[in-house]
Amino acid sequence: MENLRIAMFSWESLYSVKVGGLAPHVSELAEALAARGDEVHIFTRNQDMPSYEIVNGAHYHRVNHSLDGGIVQQMDSMCDAMYAAFVNSIQDFGNFDIVHVHDWHPVNVVCRIKDDFGIPFIITYHSTEWGRNGNIHAGWWEATEISHREWRGGYESAKVIVTSTALKSEIQYLYQVPDYKMEIIPNGLYENKMRMEVDAGKVKSEHGIHPCAPVVLFVGRMNYQKGPDILVQAIPKVLENRWDVKFVFIGEGEMRHMCENLAAELEVSDSCHFLGYASETVKKEWVNACNIMCVPSRNEPFGIVLLEAWDAGRNIVATDAVELVDNFKNGITVYKNPESIAWGINYVLDNYADGELGNAGRELLREKYNWDRIAEKTVEVYLDAKV
DSSP states (O other): OOOOEEEEEOSOOTTSOOOSTHHHHHHHHHHHHHHTTOEEEEEEEOSSSOSEEEETTEEEEEEOOOOOSSHHHHHHHHHHHHHHHHHHHHHHHOOOSEEEEESSTTHHHHHHHHHHHOOOEEEEESOOHHHHHTTTTTTOHHHHHHHHHHHHHHHHOSEEEESSHHHHHHHHHHHOOOGGGEEEOOOOOOTTSSOOOOOHHHHHHTTTOOTTSOEEEEESOOSTTTOHHHHHHHHHHHHHHOTTOEEEEEOOSTTHHHHHHHHHHTTOGGGEEEEESOOHHHHHHHHHHOSEEEEOOSSOSOOHHHHHHHHTTOEEEEETTOOSOOBTTTBEEEOSSHHHHHHHHHHHHHHOOTTHHHHHHHHHHHHTSOHHHHHHHHHHHHHHHHO
8 A cells, every 4th residue: 555645634632732532533543654654744733842843753743823712713823824834844845645634623724725736635523513512502603613614624525534423424414425425434542552550549549539439430521512410410329329439520621610510419529529631640540540431421423531441441331322332241331311321330330340341342442443453444545535
Protein backbone atom coordinates (compact mmCIF):
# COMPACT_ATOMS: atom_id res chain seq x y z
CA MET A 1 0.00 0.00 0.00
CA GLU A 2 1.49 3.35 -1.06
CA ASN A 3 2.64 5.96 1.43
CA LEU A 4 0.87 9.28 1.57
CA ARG A 5 1.42 12.86 2.70
CA ILE A 6 -1.60 13.64 4.87
CA ALA A 7 -2.84 16.96 6.23
CA MET A 8 -4.95 16.39 9.34
CA PHE A 9 -7.05 19.17 10.88
CA SER A 10 -8.38 19.11 14.43
CA TRP A 11 -9.07 21.71 17.09
CA GLU A 12 -7.41 19.46 19.69
CA SER A 13 -4.68 16.87 20.09
CA LEU A 14 -2.60 15.32 22.84
CA TYR A 15 0.23 17.73 22.07
CA SER A 16 -1.57 21.06 21.77
CA VAL A 17 -4.93 21.98 23.27
CA LYS A 18 -6.65 18.97 24.79
CA VAL A 19 -10.43 19.02 25.29
CA GLY A 20 -11.72 15.45 25.32
CA GLY A 21 -11.62 12.09 23.56
CA LEU A 22 -10.90 13.58 20.14
CA ALA A 23 -7.34 14.48 21.25
CA PRO A 24 -6.02 10.92 21.72
CA HIS A 25 -7.80 9.75 18.57
CA VAL A 26 -6.08 12.35 16.40
CA SER A 27 -2.60 11.97 17.89
CA GLU A 28 -2.59 8.19 18.15
CA LEU A 29 -4.03 7.69 14.66
CA ALA A 30 -1.35 10.05 13.30
CA GLU A 31 1.36 8.09 15.11
CA ALA A 32 0.09 4.78 13.73
CA LEU A 33 0.01 6.25 10.20
CA ALA A 34 3.53 7.61 10.62
CA ALA A 35 4.72 4.21 11.85
CA ARG A 36 3.57 2.61 8.59
CA GLY A 37 5.51 5.21 6.56
CA ASP A 38 2.98 7.96 5.89
CA GLU A 39 3.92 11.61 6.42
CA VAL A 40 1.29 13.13 8.69
CA HIS A 41 0.94 16.86 9.40
CA ILE A 42 -1.50 17.87 12.14
CA PHE A 43 -2.86 21.41 12.02
CA THR A 44 -4.22 22.31 15.42
CA ARG A 45 -4.47 25.06 18.03
CA ASN A 46 -1.57 26.39 20.03
CA GLN A 47 -1.25 26.75 23.78
CA ASP A 48 2.17 28.19 24.64
CA MET A 49 4.03 25.61 22.56
CA PRO A 50 6.31 25.77 19.49
CA SER A 51 4.47 26.59 16.27
CA TYR A 52 6.09 23.56 14.62
CA GLU A 53 7.35 20.34 16.15
CA ILE A 54 7.65 16.64 15.33
CA VAL A 55 6.21 14.43 18.06
CA ASN A 56 6.27 10.63 17.79
CA GLY A 57 6.73 10.85 14.03
CA ALA A 58 3.85 13.31 13.40
CA HIS A 59 4.40 16.92 12.29
CA TYR A 60 2.50 19.41 14.47
CA HIS A 61 1.63 22.84 13.07
CA ARG A 62 0.15 24.82 15.98
CA VAL A 63 -1.70 28.04 15.26
CA ASN A 64 -2.66 31.00 17.41
CA HIS A 65 -6.04 32.61 16.86
CA SER A 66 -8.44 35.12 18.35
CA LEU A 67 -10.43 34.09 21.42
CA ASP A 68 -12.97 36.88 20.97
CA GLY A 69 -16.66 36.04 20.69
CA GLY A 70 -18.35 32.65 20.95
CA ILE A 71 -17.17 29.25 19.77
CA VAL A 72 -18.21 29.79 16.14
CA GLN A 73 -16.36 33.10 15.87
CA GLN A 74 -13.28 31.58 17.49
CA MET A 75 -13.31 28.68 15.05
CA ASP A 76 -13.55 31.12 12.13
CA SER A 77 -10.35 32.73 13.37
CA MET A 78 -8.75 29.32 13.87
CA CYS A 79 -9.63 28.29 10.30
CA ASP A 80 -7.99 31.44 8.90
CA ALA A 81 -4.82 30.71 10.87
CA MET A 82 -4.84 27.07 9.80
CA TYR A 83 -5.16 28.05 6.14
CA ALA A 84 -2.08 30.28 6.39
CA ALA A 85 -0.14 27.49 8.12
CA PHE A 86 -1.22 25.00 5.44
CA VAL A 87 -0.03 27.28 2.62
CA ASN A 88 3.33 27.69 4.35
CA SER A 89 3.64 23.95 4.87
CA ILE A 90 3.22 23.29 1.14
CA GLN A 91 6.15 25.59 0.49
CA ASP A 92 8.24 23.70 3.07
CA PHE A 93 7.16 20.09 2.47
CA GLY A 94 5.42 19.93 -0.92
CA ASN A 95 1.86 19.08 -1.92
CA PHE A 96 -0.45 16.85 0.09
CA ASP A 97 -2.24 13.76 -1.19
CA ILE A 98 -5.25 13.95 1.09
CA VAL A 99 -6.81 16.11 3.79
CA HIS A 100 -8.49 14.62 6.85
CA VAL A 101 -10.69 16.77 9.12
CA HIS A 102 -12.09 15.78 12.50
CA ASP A 103 -15.51 17.14 13.49
CA TRP A 104 -17.00 20.51 12.53
CA HIS A 105 -14.46 22.94 13.99
CA PRO A 106 -12.06 23.08 10.97
CA VAL A 107 -14.63 22.33 8.25
CA ASN A 108 -14.43 25.81 6.72
CA VAL A 109 -10.68 25.58 6.19
CA VAL A 110 -10.76 22.17 4.49
CA CYS A 111 -13.54 23.32 2.17
CA ARG A 112 -11.38 26.33 1.28
CA ILE A 113 -8.38 24.08 0.64
CA LYS A 114 -10.51 21.86 -1.56
CA ASP A 115 -11.62 24.88 -3.63
CA ASP A 116 -8.18 26.51 -3.87
CA PHE A 117 -5.92 23.45 -4.24
CA GLY A 118 -8.24 20.71 -5.50
CA ILE A 119 -7.26 18.32 -2.68
CA PRO A 120 -10.13 16.04 -1.61
CA PHE A 121 -10.88 15.72 2.08
CA ILE A 122 -12.17 13.05 4.41
CA ILE A 123 -14.26 13.95 7.45
CA THR A 124 -14.46 11.87 10.60
CA TYR A 125 -17.50 12.58 12.74
CA HIS A 126 -16.92 11.91 16.43
CA SER A 127 -20.35 13.22 17.48
CA THR A 128 -22.98 15.74 16.38
CA GLU A 129 -24.43 18.93 17.84
CA TRP A 130 -27.78 17.16 18.15
CA GLY A 131 -26.21 14.19 19.91
CA ARG A 132 -24.24 16.36 22.32
CA ASN A 133 -27.17 18.51 23.38
CA GLY A 134 -30.42 16.89 22.26
CA ASN A 135 -32.93 19.67 21.78
CA ILE A 136 -31.56 21.82 24.60
CA HIS A 137 -30.01 24.32 22.20
CA ALA A 138 -32.73 24.20 19.54
CA GLY A 139 -33.06 27.66 18.03
CA TRP A 140 -29.74 28.88 19.45
CA TRP A 141 -27.98 30.46 16.48
CA GLU A 142 -24.58 28.93 17.25
CA ALA A 143 -26.09 25.43 17.43
CA THR A 144 -27.73 26.04 14.06
CA GLU A 145 -24.44 27.20 12.56
CA ILE A 146 -22.53 24.26 14.03
CA SER A 147 -25.10 21.86 12.57
CA HIS A 148 -24.75 23.59 9.21
CA ARG A 149 -21.00 23.06 9.23
CA GLU A 150 -21.48 19.43 10.16
CA TRP A 151 -23.80 19.09 7.17
CA ARG A 152 -21.34 20.93 4.92
CA GLY A 153 -18.50 18.62 5.94
CA GLY A 154 -20.53 15.58 4.93
CA TYR A 155 -21.73 17.20 1.72
CA GLU A 156 -18.37 18.42 0.40
CA SER A 157 -16.18 15.54 1.61
CA ALA A 158 -15.06 12.72 -0.63
CA LYS A 159 -15.63 10.13 2.10
CA VAL A 160 -17.14 10.13 5.59
CA ILE A 161 -15.77 8.10 8.49
CA VAL A 162 -17.87 7.39 11.57
CA THR A 163 -16.86 5.47 14.67
CA SER A 164 -19.97 3.30 15.12
CA THR A 165 -23.13 2.08 13.40
CA ALA A 166 -25.19 4.22 15.80
CA LEU A 167 -23.34 7.36 14.76
CA LYS A 168 -23.71 6.39 11.10
CA SER A 169 -27.49 6.19 11.50
CA GLU A 170 -27.51 9.51 13.33
CA ILE A 171 -25.46 11.25 10.62
CA GLN A 172 -27.62 9.87 7.84
CA TYR A 173 -30.80 10.86 9.65
CA LEU A 174 -29.56 14.40 10.30
CA TYR A 175 -27.60 15.19 7.14
CA GLN A 176 -28.70 12.65 4.49
CA VAL A 177 -25.16 11.50 3.71
CA PRO A 178 -25.42 8.69 1.12
CA ASP A 179 -24.43 5.23 2.20
CA TYR A 180 -21.72 4.85 -0.45
CA LYS A 181 -19.73 7.73 1.07
CA MET A 182 -19.63 6.29 4.58
CA GLU A 183 -17.18 3.97 6.30
CA ILE A 184 -17.27 2.74 9.89
CA ILE A 185 -13.84 2.74 11.55
CA PRO A 186 -13.79 2.56 15.36
CA ASN A 187 -11.64 4.38 17.85
CA GLY A 188 -8.58 2.58 19.14
CA LEU A 189 -6.40 2.20 22.18
CA TYR A 190 -2.84 1.05 22.65
CA GLU A 191 -2.89 -2.03 24.84
CA ASN A 192 -1.77 -1.34 28.42
CA LYS A 193 -2.12 2.42 27.93
CA MET A 194 -4.47 2.63 30.93
CA ARG A 195 -3.48 -0.50 32.83
CA MET A 196 -1.20 0.10 35.80
CA GLU A 197 -0.46 -1.45 39.16
CA VAL A 198 -2.16 0.55 41.91
CA ASP A 199 -2.96 0.09 45.56
CA ALA A 200 -6.72 0.52 45.19
CA GLY A 201 -7.21 0.89 48.93
CA LYS A 202 -4.63 3.66 49.10
CA VAL A 203 -6.20 5.53 46.17
CA LYS A 204 -9.59 5.37 47.86
CA SER A 205 -8.23 6.33 51.29
CA GLU A 206 -6.54 9.43 49.91
CA HIS A 207 -10.03 10.72 49.04
CA GLY A 208 -11.63 9.79 52.35
CA ILE A 209 -13.13 6.53 51.07
CA HIS A 210 -12.80 3.32 53.06
CA PRO A 211 -10.26 1.09 51.27
CA CYS A 212 -12.75 -1.79 51.09
CA ALA A 213 -15.70 0.28 49.83
CA PRO A 214 -16.88 -0.47 46.28
CA VAL A 215 -16.36 2.50 43.96
CA VAL A 216 -18.40 3.32 40.86
CA LEU A 217 -16.49 5.65 38.52
CA PHE A 218 -17.78 8.14 35.95
CA VAL A 219 -15.26 9.70 33.56
CA GLY A 220 -16.32 12.22 30.94
CA ARG A 221 -17.72 15.62 30.23
CA MET A 222 -20.37 16.62 32.74
CA ASN A 223 -22.98 17.43 30.13
CA TYR A 224 -26.36 16.30 28.83
CA GLN A 225 -24.94 13.82 26.34
CA LYS A 226 -22.91 11.87 28.91
CA GLY A 227 -25.79 11.63 31.42
CA PRO A 228 -24.04 12.14 34.80
CA ASP A 229 -27.34 13.38 36.25
CA ILE A 230 -28.97 10.02 35.47
CA LEU A 231 -26.24 8.27 37.44
CA VAL A 232 -26.71 10.62 40.40
CA GLN A 233 -30.44 9.85 40.40
CA ALA A 234 -29.60 6.12 40.48
CA ILE A 235 -27.50 6.40 43.64
CA PRO A 236 -30.31 6.06 46.27
CA LYS A 237 -31.38 2.69 44.80
CA VAL A 238 -27.79 1.46 44.82
CA LEU A 239 -27.33 2.51 48.45
CA GLU A 240 -30.47 0.59 49.40
CA ASN A 241 -28.65 -2.51 48.23
CA ARG A 242 -25.12 -1.60 49.44
CA TRP A 243 -24.87 1.33 51.85
CA ASP A 244 -21.08 1.55 51.50
CA VAL A 245 -20.84 2.15 47.71
CA LYS A 246 -19.10 5.38 46.74
CA PHE A 247 -19.36 7.30 43.46
CA VAL A 248 -16.43 9.21 41.94
CA PHE A 249 -17.06 11.70 39.11
CA ILE A 250 -14.12 12.87 37.00
CA GLY A 251 -14.81 15.63 34.51
CA GLU A 252 -15.95 19.21 34.08
CA GLY A 253 -18.92 20.65 32.26
CA GLU A 254 -22.08 22.69 32.52
CA MET A 255 -23.89 19.98 34.52
CA ARG A 256 -21.35 19.59 37.31
CA HIS A 257 -22.95 22.02 39.75
CA MET A 258 -26.40 20.73 38.87
CA CYS A 259 -25.27 17.19 39.70
CA GLU A 260 -23.74 18.34 42.98
CA ASN A 261 -26.99 20.06 43.90
CA LEU A 262 -29.00 17.02 42.83
CA ALA A 263 -26.86 14.80 45.08
CA ALA A 264 -27.58 17.15 47.97
CA GLU A 265 -31.33 17.09 47.26
CA LEU A 266 -31.29 13.29 47.21
CA GLU A 267 -29.23 13.27 50.42
CA VAL A 268 -26.43 11.23 48.85
CA SER A 269 -23.67 13.85 48.86
CA ASP A 270 -21.68 11.83 51.41
CA SER A 271 -21.48 9.02 48.87
CA CYS A 272 -20.29 11.27 46.02
CA HIS A 273 -16.89 12.70 45.17
CA PHE A 274 -16.86 15.25 42.35
CA LEU A 275 -13.21 15.67 41.38
CA GLY A 276 -13.69 17.96 38.39
CA TYR A 277 -10.82 18.01 35.91
CA ALA A 278 -8.15 15.42 36.74
CA SER A 279 -4.70 14.82 35.29
CA GLU A 280 -4.06 11.71 33.22
CA THR A 281 -2.19 10.19 36.16
CA VAL A 282 -5.10 10.69 38.56
CA LYS A 283 -7.54 9.42 35.95
CA LYS A 284 -5.46 6.27 35.38
CA GLU A 285 -5.24 5.63 39.11
CA TRP A 286 -9.01 5.78 39.47
CA VAL A 287 -9.72 3.68 36.37
CA ASN A 288 -7.54 0.94 37.87
CA ALA A 289 -8.79 1.40 41.44
CA CYS A 290 -12.53 1.48 40.80
CA ASN A 291 -14.77 -1.57 40.95
CA ILE A 292 -17.22 -0.50 38.23
CA MET A 293 -16.96 1.95 35.37
CA CYS A 294 -20.41 3.39 34.67
CA VAL A 295 -21.25 4.97 31.30
CA PRO A 296 -24.75 6.51 31.71
CA SER A 297 -24.75 8.26 28.31
CA ARG A 298 -27.93 9.49 26.64
CA ASN A 299 -26.04 9.53 23.33
CA GLU A 300 -22.68 7.85 22.71
CA PRO A 301 -21.00 7.97 19.30
CA PHE A 302 -18.39 5.45 20.46
CA GLY A 303 -17.25 5.42 24.09
CA ILE A 304 -13.44 5.43 24.34
CA VAL A 305 -13.82 5.22 28.12
CA LEU A 306 -15.01 1.63 27.68
CA LEU A 307 -11.78 0.69 25.93
CA GLU A 308 -9.86 2.31 28.77
CA ALA A 309 -11.89 0.38 31.36
CA TRP A 310 -11.37 -2.90 29.50
CA ASP A 311 -7.64 -2.21 29.25
CA ALA A 312 -7.59 -1.86 33.04
CA GLY A 313 -9.77 -4.97 33.41
CA ARG A 314 -12.69 -3.12 35.01
CA ASN A 315 -16.30 -4.24 35.12
CA ILE A 316 -18.64 -2.03 33.10
CA VAL A 317 -22.25 -0.88 33.33
CA ALA A 318 -23.31 1.13 30.26
CA THR A 319 -26.57 2.33 28.76
CA ASP A 320 -27.89 1.00 25.48
CA ALA A 321 -26.59 4.18 23.84
CA VAL A 322 -23.22 2.35 23.84
CA GLU A 323 -22.96 -0.33 21.19
CA LEU A 324 -19.58 -1.80 22.17
CA VAL A 325 -20.82 -3.92 25.07
CA ASP A 326 -21.67 -7.58 24.55
CA ASN A 327 -24.26 -7.87 27.32
CA PHE A 328 -23.36 -10.20 30.21
CA LYS A 329 -20.05 -11.08 28.52
CA ASN A 330 -17.84 -7.99 28.73
CA GLY A 331 -20.23 -5.62 30.47
CA ILE A 332 -23.83 -5.03 31.50
CA THR A 333 -26.18 -3.03 29.27
CA VAL A 334 -28.97 -1.01 30.89
CA TYR A 335 -31.63 1.48 29.83
CA LYS A 336 -31.15 5.23 29.98
CA ASN A 337 -33.00 5.75 33.26
CA PRO A 338 -31.96 5.80 36.94
CA GLU A 339 -33.82 2.62 37.92
CA SER A 340 -32.16 0.53 35.21
CA ILE A 341 -28.69 1.95 35.90
CA ALA A 342 -29.13 1.20 39.61
CA TRP A 343 -30.22 -2.35 38.76
CA GLY A 344 -27.12 -2.84 36.58
CA ILE A 345 -24.73 -1.60 39.26
CA ASN A 346 -26.39 -3.76 41.91
CA TYR A 347 -26.35 -6.78 39.60
CA VAL A 348 -22.61 -6.47 39.02
CA LEU A 349 -21.87 -5.93 42.72
CA ASP A 350 -23.93 -8.99 43.66
CA ASN A 351 -22.87 -11.39 40.89
CA TYR A 352 -19.39 -10.64 39.52
CA ALA A 353 -15.92 -10.62 40.94
CA ASP A 354 -13.79 -7.54 40.31
CA GLY A 355 -12.55 -7.52 36.72
CA GLU A 356 -14.54 -10.58 35.63
CA LEU A 357 -16.36 -8.71 32.86
CA GLY A 358 -13.54 -6.30 32.13
CA ASN A 359 -10.94 -8.97 31.42
CA ALA A 360 -13.20 -10.41 28.73
CA GLY A 361 -13.16 -7.00 27.03
CA ARG A 362 -9.36 -6.91 26.88
CA GLU A 363 -9.40 -9.49 24.09
CA LEU A 364 -11.35 -7.07 21.89
CA LEU A 365 -8.61 -4.46 22.24
CA ARG A 366 -6.16 -6.81 20.55
CA GLU A 367 -8.55 -8.10 17.91
CA LYS A 368 -10.60 -5.07 16.87
CA TYR A 369 -9.48 -1.81 18.46
CA ASN A 370 -5.71 -1.74 17.91
CA TRP A 371 -4.30 1.33 16.14
CA ASP A 372 -2.28 -0.56 13.51
CA ARG A 373 -5.43 -2.17 12.14
CA ILE A 374 -7.34 1.12 12.33
CA ALA A 375 -4.56 2.95 10.46
CA GLU A 376 -4.63 0.41 7.63
CA LYS A 377 -8.40 0.75 7.25
CA THR A 378 -8.10 4.55 7.28
CA VAL A 379 -5.50 4.48 4.50
CA GLU A 380 -7.86 2.36 2.40
CA VAL A 381 -10.43 5.17 2.72
CA TYR A 382 -7.78 7.77 1.76
CA LEU A 383 -6.88 5.84 -1.39
CA ASP A 384 -10.52 5.40 -2.31
CA ALA A 385 -11.07 9.16 -1.92
CA LYS A 386 -8.09 9.98 -4.16
CA VAL A 387 -9.51 8.06 -7.13
